[in-house]
Amino acid sequence: MVKKLKYCIFLIIVLVVSKINAQVGINTITPLSTLDINGNVSLKVMTLNGTNTGGGGAATLINDGVYISVRPLATDDKFQLPDPTLFPGRIYIIRNIQNSVTAQLTTTSGMLFPKNSTTGSSNLYMYEGNLRTVIVISDGVNWTYMN
Template sequence: MKKQNYLFCLLLFFGVKFSVFSQVGINTTTPLSTLDINGNLSLKTVTLNGNGTGNGGIAVLIDDGVYISLNPLATDDKFQLPNPNLFPGRVYIIRNIQDAVTAQLVTTTNLLFPKNSTVGSSQIYMYEGNLRTIIVISDGQNWTYMN
């Protein structure tokens, strides 16, 4: 009976130990990271239309997708990022697809910080020649963006 208990504890220990340090490889037999992909990766893409109310209007919520095409219908249509506190590590690739209409990217909680800066703001403007495409990353408190 003691032998069975010892064997059971040993198997349980090794099972837990190896499952805690698991790595998943896709198209690789020796993954080097928690998720190691040897091949192409596809991301969910969505297009969000503005509401046509411009700067004074209600923001369109960003709550789905990874690659997001913003289609403002009026100058400075607002598009709102989710609360960064609720989604630490969340990454979005955001592009204003309009040539002549500015999109306003806003956050209602905390700030948007450009990379390499300690000065943030609650909104940024995306238009031709200025932040047309950006990547935003939540650190659990704020959003950091880079272009």
């Protein structure tokens, strides 16, 4: 009975330790990272239309997808990122697919910071020749963006 109990405790310890250091490999036998993918990755793609109300109207919420095409229907139509405190580590790739209409990117809380900068803003304008495509990453307080 004691021998079985010792064996069970040993087995539980081995399982706990192996779970702590677990690495998952997809199409690889020896993963070198927590998640190691040897192959292609597909991301959820979404297209969001603006509200056709411009900068003074309601924002279209961004709450699904990874690669997001925004289609402003009026200049400065707003597209709103979720609260960065609720989604630390969340990444979006956002592209304004309109050639001549500006999209305004906002957030429900926090600020938008360009990479390598300590100066943030509450909104970001995306248009032809200026930040047409941005990658935004939540740090748990704010969003950092890069193009």
